[in-house]
Amino acid sequence: MAKELWSPEKLAEHLDVPVKTIYGWNYKGTGPKFSKVGRHVRYRPQDVEAWLDQQQAG
Numbered sequence: 001m002a003k004e005l006w007s008p009e010k011l012a013e014h015l016d017v018p019v020k021t022i023y024g025w026n027y028k029g030t031g032p033k034f035s036k037v038g039r040h041v042r043y044r045p046q047d048v049e050a051w052l053d054q055q056q057a058g
Contacts, residue, residue, distance in 0.1 A: 005035075005042035014048070 011032070012019040025031025026041065032051035034041050 004045060005037070006045060006048070008041055008043075011043050011048060 006014065008019055008022045008026075012022050015022075022031060026034060032043055033047040034043050036042075
């Protein structure tokens, strides 16, 4: 069974932010971990959730 991977567009939709924001995070190294599949950037949903947990204020 293949693991689901998200494109930057899918991640942007999931987080309700512009795709440009996702690419900015990648450039700055401040966003969720990502992998390159050929030339394509992909995200594992569990990495996104772990990153979101780290972003919580408090």
